[in-house]
Amino acid sequence: MPPLGFHKHDHADCVRSTLDRAEAHCVAHNLKFTRVRKRTLEILLAEHRALGAYDVLAILAKEGMGAAPPVAYRALDFLTGAGFAHKIEGLNAYIACAHLGEDHAPAFLVCTRCKSVAEANTATGKGRLGEAAAAAGFRIERTVVEAMGICPACIEDTPCA
Amino acid sequence: MPPLGFHKHDHADCVRSTLDRAEAHCVAHNLKFTRVRKRTLEILLAEHRALGAYDVLAILAKEGMGAAPPVAYRALDFLTGAGFAHKIEGLNAYIACAHLGEDHAPAFLVCTRCKSVAEANTATGKGRLGEAAAAAGFRIERTVVEAMGICPACIEDTPCA
DNA sequence: CCAAGAATTGATATGTTATAACATTCAATT
DNA sequence: AATTGAATGTTATAACATATCAATTCTTGG
Numbered sequence: 376m377p378p379l380g381f382h383k384h385d386h387a388d389c390v391r392s393t394l395d396r397a398e399a400h401c402v403a404h405n406l407k408f409t410r411v412r413k414r415t416l417e418i419l420l421a422e423h424r425a426l427g428a429y430d431v432l433a434i435l436a437k438e439g440m441g442a443a444p445p446v447a448y449r450a451l452d453f454l455t456g457a458g459f460a461h462k463i464e465g466l467n468a469y470i471a472c473a474h475l476g477e478d479h480a481p482a483f484l485v486c487t488r489c490k491s492v493a494e495a496n497t498a499t500g501k502g503r504l505g506e507a508a509a510a511a512g513f514r515i516e517r518t519v520v521e522a523m524g525i526c527p528a529c530i531e532d533t534p535c536a
Numbered sequence: 537m538p539p540l541g542f543h544k545h546d547h548a549d550c551v552r553s554t555l556d557r558a559e560a561h562c563v564a565h566n567l568k569f570t571r572v573r574k575r576t577l578e579i580l581l582a583e584h585r586a587l588g589a590y591d592v593l594a595i596l597a598k599e600g601m602g603a604a605p606p607v608a609y610r611a612l613d614f615l616t617g618a619g620f621a622h623k624i625e626g627l628n629a630y631i632a633c634a635h636l637g638e639d640h641a642p643a644f645l646v647c648t649r650c651k652s653v654a655e656a657n658t659a660t661g662k663g664r665l666g667e668a669a670a671a672a673g674f675r676i677e678r679t680v681v682e683a684m685g686i687c688p689a690c691i692e693d694t695p696c697a
Numbered sequence: 698c699c700a701a702g703a704a705t706t707g708a709t710a711t712g713t714t715a716t717a718a719c720a721t722t723c724a725a726t727t
Numbered sequence: 728a729a730t731t732g733a734a735t736g737t738t739a740t741a742a743c744a745t746a747t748c749a750a751t752t753c754t755t756g757g
Contacts, residue, residue: 407724407733411734441736442737443738444715444716445716445735448714449735464680467715467743482664482665493668495664504656507645507654508685511687513645513686514686517684518681518682519626519682521680522665522674522680524669524676526672526674572705588743602707603707604709605744605745609743628743
């Protein structure tokens with residue numbers, strides 16, 4: 376599967392189908408897909424870009440949902456916990472999951488210039504890291520795999536590429 | 537090479553040889569291995585654990601080197617820039633490089649319980665991430681590869697392992 | 698040696714990211 | 728309707744990080 380995010384696609388459909396799958400997952404797992412949570416996912420889905428918690432908060436506040444940080448952080452925690460969104464540790468920012476519903480170990484290509492993010496679809500057995508962990512007797516609970524760099528669009532825009 | 541950090545080794549030697557290699561690198565590259573910078577590396581080297589910038593700062597301050605955050609952050613920036621230390625993004629914390637002088641793409645096993653960190657030695661061609669990047673025309677500048685979980689020692693210490 | 702310039706250090710202030718604690722509202726169940 | 732548990736909202740503060748400028752030290756050419 377090609378990494379989503381750097382190439383053209385039917386984004387309206389991308390958004391709709393992700394929301395639908397999130398909705399279905401919540402029904403199936405008895406999770407509450409509340410107004411704030413749903414709106415937060417919509418905000419993240421608007422673009423394949425990472426948004427800071429305070430960016431999300433600003434939008435929520437403008438729309439009349441709580442104006443204090445915990446509102447955004449709780450919604451983001453819910454979304455990441457449910458697998459609907461991921462945190463980009465290298466940016467302290469959050470992004471909607473591009474492979475919602477598929478079992479995957481998220482890995483990202485992160486443009487440090489424009490903050491657009493492509494989510495690659497990697498197998499859950501994580502290559503060298505998995506081997507090293509097994510050898511050391513280490514129990515992996517979560518993996519952070521991010522390539523920070525410059526995306527194709529930004530490379531083209533650079534005078535001295 | 538086994539990941540360093542979770543198993544016994546001659547740590548005094550580990551520290552000494554790392555400092556020696558750092559020293560040599562600075563001489564070779566005309567970098568200034570000043571008092572603050574060297575002491576900061578020593579602090580990180582004391583254990584194979586990640587320390588926050590303010591943890592480092594507290595020690596520096598106690599020893600009479602500047603008490604304000606920029607002192608610690610500048611030293612840490614120097615060390616990470618020179619490849620003598622790495623930032624663990626998942627913890628917002630810093631650790632001495634365990635493979636100083638060897639060309640490597642750092643990858644870590646990070647214990648979220650005790651913050652000890654093992655640095656695996658992975659090849660610079662980064663498997664799936666590298667492939668995905670090449671396919672997308674993405675220029676990688678830095679990789680963040682961290683497995684967060686529970687280290688062998690903490691697994692043993694857990695009542696309900 | 699010493700003056701000029703560059704790099705490093707130190708301090709103040711502030712910006713950014715994140716959470717603790719508690720009150721209130723809402724929804725499901727009895 | 729009363730109970731209860733989850734979700735929301737607010738205040739306050741903690742934790743992480745940087746911009747700016749002044750003072751010092753370290754080169755290096757004169």
